Amino acid sequence: MAEENNLPEDISNLEDENVTEEEQQDNHPPAPKRAKVVWQETLIALVAAQQKQLSEMTEITRHSKIATGPTPSTSATGEGSAQALANTSFRLSEFNPENSDYAIEEWLDIATKLKAELHIGDVLMIAKAGEALKGSAHRYYCDWRPVHRTWDEFCKDLIVAFPDRETPGARAFTAATLRSRDCESLSDYGIRKLRSINRFHRDLPWNTILSMVEYGLDHGEAQATIRMHQPTGDRELLKILSEFDARRRKQRVMQNQSSRSTDVSSMPRRREKFVKGSCFRCGQSGHHKNNCNVDIDKDTGTKVAVETKDSPPTCTHCKKMGHTEPNCWLKHGRPKKAFVVKK
DSSP: OHHHHTOOHHHHHHHHHHHHHHHHHHHSOOOOOOOOOHHHHHHHHHHHHHHHHHHHHHHHHHHHHHHHSOOOOHHHHHHHHHHHHHHHSOOOOOBOTTTOSSOHHHHHHHHHHHHHHHTOOHHHHHHHHHHHBOTHHHHHHHTOOOSSOOHHHHHHHHHHHSOOOOOHHHHHHHHHHOOGGGSSSHHHHHHHHHHHHHHHOTTOOHHHHHHHHHHTOOOHHHHHHHHHHOOOSHHHHHHHHHHHHHHHHHHHHHHHHHHHHHHHHTSOOOOOOOOOSBOTTTOOBSSOGGGOOOOTTSSSSOOOOOOOSSSOOBOTTTOOBSSOGGGOHHHHOOOOOOOOOOO
16 A cells, blocks of 8 residues: 555656546547657757847947948949949050060050059059060060069060160161151151150250251141241140141042042033934924924915025925925926937
């Protein structure tokens, strides 16, 4: 009895559960049992916790931006992107050492100034220079394998590979003998002349440069204009020369138009068809009877043909020339022969 009274509470609880389960089975049908998957519940809980942490972090960062700094404007962002695009979309002028008018040092100086103004890196600048190089310089760029790939090393290697072979004497000769008839236009002559003078000597006074440009001009009106206006710089000088180029182009267009008009006016006219003989109706020459406009049958009583002073007479009966109606053989017959007896 004592052992029965000292039963553990778990056994008594199990009996109670069994009793309640039996009662429920009597009242309702048993529900299907589902197997619980522990890892799915754990994964769902982890995802929910991560989403909560992300939302908290975004909220904290948003409040910190509002408190510490101003909101960036869209215009500033657009200007920055446009500036970055402009810095990468430029192109260098082409350089071919075989037919270029200036040395590689001048071309590299221009490229270096552009690199400093646009704040471009060495790698991008070297790539842009490779696109602009032509001929043997482009082949050298494709085979270029330096130890340090920098812009300074690239410039030094190009200067060594393509040295300026023009002597100072040749530069002086080119600067002194270049004339406008050797160039395509006056503005082209001005650009090439100023460049050759600058290559010969960069510190020449402007009066000397202007006199050298004026000496090489083969256009008297342009020379007189330069003497009269005395331009004070390269831009003013090139502006005067470009104005004369525009006038020459306009004169050529007007001359072409006038020559076309004279060609049209001097074209041979259509030759009129020559008609041999005269009209059998009116007796005039230059047309046939079918094209005659003279109405000679209007007055039926008197059939008189219109005769000109120079044209022979025309018969109104047989319409033949050389005789008139009173002498027409077709109408009156041939005259009889008269025999004259000589004594």
